[in-house]
Amino acid sequence: MTPRLPALLLLCVGLAAHASGPDRPTRADLQKALELHERSVVRVVAPRRSGPGVIVGSGGQVLTAVDHVSLETTEVEFGGKRLPASVVLANAYLKVAVIAAPSGTYPSVPVKVQAEGLAGQWLIGVVRGKGKRPAQPFTAVAKGAKEEPFVDLDLPFPPGSPLFDTQGRLVAVVVQRRATGCRALPLSAVKLQLASAAGSP
Numbered sequence: 001m002t003p004r005l006p007a008l009l010l011l012c013v014g015l016a017a018h019a020s021g022p023d024r025p026t027r028a029d030l031q032k033a034l035e036l037h038e039r040s041v042v043r044v045v046a047p048r049r050s051g052p053g054v055i056v057g058s059g060g061q062v063l064t065a066v067d068h069v070s071l072e073t074t075e076v077e078f079g080g081k082r083l084p085a086s087v088v089l090a091n092a093y094l095k096v097a098v099i100a101a102p103s104g105t106y107p108s109v110p111v112k113v114q115a116e117g118l119a120g121q122w123l124i125g126v127v128r129g130k131g132k133r134p135a136q137p138f139t140a141v142a143k144g145a146k147e148e149p150f151v152d153l154d155l156p157f158p159p160g161s162p163l164f165d166t167q168g169r170l171v172a173v174v175v176q177r178r179a180t181g182c183r184a185l186p187l188s189a190v191k192l193q194l195a196s197a198a199g200s201p
Contacts, residue, residue, distance in 0.1 A: 025166045030137040032168040036054045037126040040109045043122035046070035054162035058108045058183040062103030065159035065175045069097045095175035104195040113187045119144035124164045125157040149189040
């Protein structure tokens with residue numbers, strides 16, 4: 001597990017200096033998020049639960065909700081196959097997990113770690129269509145949650161769903177459904193957990 005941590009940490013080195021602004025996402029922004037979702041979102045499968053995850057490392061690292069993983073058996077559905085995956089990080093309080101698929105080359109999303117938080121910013125998520133219906137992008141403004149470092153959105157994206165900014169960069173992952181929407185964890189919190197795990201014996 002440890003050898004894969006530095007590679008993922010390198011994905012999260014850039015800290016933004018400014019917020020991306022209050023402008024509502026354009027159609028082009030939505031289309032970009034949809035394309036990234038279709039290319040890089042996988043299904044994470046554990047014995048009792050399954051759900052979406054997003055490829056954040058070209059070596060096969062996947063960011064998802066902790067509910068979708070099991071230390072006993074976790075798999076990733078990618079390219080029409082189920083691949084065994086190892087758990088790199090699982091944090092019950094933050095409700096987030098990072099798993100690693102077998103070594104290979106995977107289509108990872110661009111990542112942005114933002115130091116100043118996401119509250120007040122427009123974020124883009126994608127909901128898969130049912131049956132043969134196409135997936136649809138939706139937007140919502142992130143709101144500060146009572147519990148830090150989470151943010152809340154008024155749209156019911158499923159846990160494990162990626163959230164993009166208007167530049168098409170992954171900035172958060174949904175970790176919990178709520179009665180009025182969902183709760184998400186910014187990538188800055190994920191980076192801190194990975195750094196802590198990498199430094200532990």
